[in-house]
Amino acid sequence: MIFKSIKPTWLRALPLTLMLSLSSFSAWAKPHVVLVATGGTIAGAGASATNSATYQAAKVPVDDLINAVPQMKDIADVEGVQAFQMASESFTDKELLSLARQVSALVKRDDVNGIVITHGTDTLEETAFFLNLVVHTNKPIVVVGSMRPSTALSADGALNLYDAVVVAAGKDSAGKGVLVAMNDEIQSGRDVSKRINIRTNAFASQWGALGMVVEGKSYWFRQPVKRHTGQSEFNIDDIKGDALPLVQIVYGSDSMIAAPYLAVADAGAKAIIHAGTGNGSVAGYLVDTLKKLRSQGILIVRSSRVPDGFVLRNAEQPDDKYDWVVAHDFNPQKARLLTSLALTKTSDTKELQRIFWEY
Template identity: 70%
Template structure:
């Protein structure tokens, strides 16, 4: 009789534990960095004229009390800045804070509120240097919190839903904007005045509808746990200097030369079309590469498509690198990280194929 009672009690406890586990909420940390989602305008009709980075993290969380039904949410104020003012110093600092948090067993997911202007760069950088399978979701807004039909609250709600979902594990760093889930690698800001501002030429990974993520594709490029870059191996608060020159007609070589004098280690040429370089600029770039060892990365100012190696320019002959489908701003980040490991153009090209 006693044995039967003990067994029954044990079964009841097992079922209770399973029930508690089934309904237990994950722990999500919201890391605030500023941006429009934390912005405030003079009136509710100011959706384009406002001051960014005014609302602190606790106020952001409290403004959407429904997120506490999704997860146990806590907040960290990492930065309070408009995202166009973020430098490598802030990127490295943020990455180290994220890295410290994802190591904690008590943290199941991360949401980073961020200005939309450079959200794609921060997302891509974290995608390359943070080694975790836990969801990391960047979110922003196109309208300040004080505007009519502000998009920030629902974006934040959906981001927390995504970061608390076990289905979001091991998918790399994600961006949640306007109900769409994007891969950090290929998302970009495509328009500056509408709430559907973020796009990917390869399409969204999925969507969040009424707090549930729905998935339709995955990213095959290396990221997070499979990356050869690691924030723990990067010292100091600066990356190798990489700068971008925007291609057009009637260019002059002075910008390239000035960047070389300023100590840049690589130049991303945001060329026309297929990463084209004007014939009268080619001698300058060859000289900078051959005589000063500056890496030349051919990207494109065109929003879609990709740069073909040895098309338009003989990259093999010149020792230049094709950025593939990475836009100039993401090419800058990958080139900077690559230069922490090598100055071999062939190795850098491999990285551009794989990431």
């Protein structure tokens, strides 16, 4: 009786077991995940098994990465794309834009359920944050790397990659922005940064992980609240060319001189990220230099070299009076990217400050 309304008549004649199989096909069909490889340590190789910090990055092609972790195929149908084969310290805006366009095209495919991007750890946080701002999708995008090459004892890449596929294939990962899966943790691409350069627990966020992956299952504990991906006002499809407006970082310390600020201004920078001490502090003997640069149309954004906390507006310096911007909780490298993107739309400091609050 349950098949009474099914048409045509030949379908009503099918055996019950086959009908049940057809009706449940979507429930047991594996998700389709595209693995986009860019190089990095996860694709690296050392001279011996004891070389965990001395090795050549970006040596293993994408198909070998997939074949090295056959357990991924129990989770999803995994397709490989070789976007780049390079160490991530050599990434520029050109590579970021190219990768974002490739990912944007992939998530538009109806047969793609999620994306995994293998990446070197040096600039992994920048790439994850950039994609979080410019790729419009609710499909999971997961960036993953490793701190040790696959040839090393206790290599971490295989499990990281497996976990990343688990996250990318999971329906509960949708709508959470670009994610980073490493060391069993699921981090927000907005929040995460590389904090240790030689251990496997290198990536962390002051706001905590979104979740964890344990034995092939994702466990979630919090949601991102800032604008990202589908809610972003920035869209890679609207950005032309292979470069962004030039924004540079000047690192703060004691005994500074004005020359680095003047040099990046002479090089054509549209904005300078001041990676200040403490609360984005500016040395008294540099204030006039930054005020002069602002009067010439160059944006001044106060960030901090301190990894945690956030820069308060009109604290330490009168930002309203000087027409400066504060980077909120973004580290200097992420502040650089957000400022570059903002400059594709506006150079108004009030608008730029709004963008820093909302993203």
